[in-house]
Amino acid sequence: MKAxxxxxxxxxxxxxxxxxxxxxxxxxxxxxxxxxDYQLVPTARNVKTFPQAFDGFTMELAGKLAVDFSDHxxxxxxxxxxxxxFEADMMYFDVRVADELNFRVGRFSPSFGAFNLRHDPANHxxxxxxxxxxxxxxxxxxxxxxxxxxxPFPDNGIEINGTKSIGExxxxDYxxxxxxxxxxxxxxTDINFQLSRSPQNYYTDNNGRPTVGARVALTxxxxxxxxxxxxxxxxxxTYDPENHETYFIGGADLALRLDKTNxxxxxxxxxxxxxxxxxxxxxxxxxxxxxxxxxxxxxYAEIEQGLTPELDLVARVDGMAxxxxxxxxxxxxxxxxxxxxxLGTAYAIERGLRxxxxxELWQFSDRDLASGRKLELTxxxxxxxxx
Amino acid sequence: MIRATMLxxxxxxxxxxxxxxxxxxxxxxxxxxxxxxxxxxxTKCSKCHSLARPLTANISDYDQWVRYVNxxxxxxxxxxxxxxxxxxxxxxxxxxxxxxxxxxxKRNPSKTAPSASIPPPVVGHIPEPALGQDGGx
Numbered sequence: 001m002k003a004x005x006x007x008x009x010x011x012x013x014x015x016x017x018x019x020x021x022x023x024x025x026x027x028x029x030x031x032x033x034x035x036x037d038y039q040l041v042p043t044a045r046n047v048k049t050f051p052q053a054f055d056g057f058t059m060e061l062a063g064k065l066a067v068d069f070s071d072h073x074x075x076x077x078x079x080x081x082x083x084x085x086f087e088a089d090m091m092y093f094d095v096r097v098a099d100e101l102n103f104r105v106g107r108f109s110p111s112f113g114a115f116n117l118r119h120d121p122a123n124h125x126x127x128x129x130x131x132x133x134x135x136x137x138x139x140x141x142x143x144x145x146x147x148x149x150x151x152p153f154p155d156n157g158i159e160i161n162g163t164k165s166i167g168e169x170x171x172x173d174y175x176x177x178x179x180x181x182x183x184x185x186x187x188x189t190d191i192n193f194q195l196s197r198s199p200q201n202y203y204t205d206n207n208g209r210p211t212v213g214a215r216v217a218l219t220x221x222x223x224x225x226x227x228x229x230x231x232x233x234x235x236x237x238t239y240d241p242e243n244h245e246t247y248f249i250g251g252a253d254l255a256l257r258l259d260k261t262n263x264x265x266x267x268x269x270x271x272x273x274x275x276x277x278x279x280x281x282x283x284x285x286x287x288x289x290x291x292x293x294x295x296x297x298x299x300y301a302e303i304e305q306g307l308t309p310e311l312d313l314v315a316r317v318d319g320m321a322x323x324x325x326x327x328x329x330x331x332x333x334x335x336x337x338x339x340x341x342x343l344g345t346a347y348a349i350e351r352g353l354r355x356x357x358x359x360e361l362w363q364f365s366d367r368d369l370a371s372g373r374k375l376e377l378t379x380x381x382x383x384x385x386x387x
Numbered sequence: 388m389i390r391a392t393m394l395x396x397x398x399x400x401x402x403x404x405x406x407x408x409x410x411x412x413x414x415x416x417x418x419x420x421x422x423x424x425x426x427x428x429x430t431k432c433s434k435c436h437s438l439a440r441p442l443t444a445n446i447s448d449y450d451q452w453v454r455y456v457n458x459x460x461x462x463x464x465x466x467x468x469x470x471x472x473x474x475x476x477x478x479x480x481x482x483x484x485x486x487x488x489x490x491x492x493k494r495n496p497s498k499t500a501p502s503a504s505i506p507p508p509v510v511g512h513i514p515e516p517a518l519g520q521d522g523g524x
Contacts (some may be wrong), residue, residue, distance in 0.1 A: 027451060027454070029446075029455070031444070049395045068454065071515060071517055099461055102461075111463065115465070117435055117462070117463065118435055118436075120436075122436065122437060122440075123435060123436045123437070161463075163460075163461050163462075163463065165468060165469065168469065169468070171464070171466060173463035173464060175463070215461055215463075217464055217466050219465075219469065223426070223429045224426075225426075227466040231464070255464070295460075309410065309411060343485075351410055351439045351442060352410070352437065352439030352440075352442075352443050353439075354437070386436070386437055387439070387440075387443050
């Protein structure tokens, strides 16, 4: 049975369950967030010499509605507005049998990694996301074809997840899922992230074969205000219409909370095979063996320290490395890397409203062809609010 | 130069015009008996989102909080144990009553509503009340 049929069946069951409950049983919660960010790239003399950055203002808005139909069935709808217009970030039903067993069907970001839970700009203290999850604010984003896994990554499918409390000190979470997966056109050289979230070819699977994945995480309570979470995630599937090319993303994460200090470390890597039938499209000779894939590694480590009830300080080091052949016109080498150093603050000026300021130093392995630079500097000022 | 100035103005104006206010509550206004409960609430409920989210949700119905906190407890990596949940809900029961009291005072400024009473401590798992019942207080 195709994934779309499973989803339709599950959605129908959820809808019938919802209709079976009296109307006055509905309970709704509405939440929202917004962030206006201004990114300054002082190393860019003018826009024409540095076209590959979203410098200037960017706006992100989101509104979320959660509806409880009954004690076991709920729905979540989240619509967001960002650099590429309106997007349905969530529209799913949860049918919960028990804490340990929940069926999620519809459109949602499948469980992967630790950061995605905090991807809303109101939920993280810096203006932008860690590089492995960047969705467009990174410099040279076109050269890099974005990050390892641009977050959020809403997709259509079904997920079975659950949580199990182990005594008073531990919590085990798991998730397994099947979703449409990322897309590209025929004979691709990489995933096409724009096509993956574009209605251009309809919001349907381009190859009829779901991407599958899983996550498991353990949280252990260290003290009244301290805990540690360790998790592992993986997803894989095909992304071209002919099901010839594959991708696999694996990751591990560790988050330590010690009172007002948060330390987060995460690593992920994506192995993506590509079509080599036309060797002329590549910059380097295609190797006879193991020449048909690239691996993109990404990692970040950050420390977030609450200095006062109003002020947080954040320091982050993140980076990516891409190994493998590139297209002939690419400015990347076959071993390209970028490391970014960030120092920022978040200051609460009112309950639910923060000013975020940060400075980032970028260190690329390859020179930019227009400017000849390897080092770049960016500065952010943002206002983020939630309700 | 214009862009750098814009960045600076944007940052300074945002900070200076509004002064400062903590994301949480002024603990001096919380009854002594509930300080520990508030501490658990402020620690656990700011792990994935800002503390402003629950504090500005304007939920004044305790049963709704019970369902909400149970939902948050089930979030991956929440780190909210049953014991933590009991502390969080004890604080939120008082906070919900305080919200209702303030709303009543706003409706009838001439009448002074009684202060929110301090809920007794609860131990262990607090089950979710069924939907459709009259909201508890």
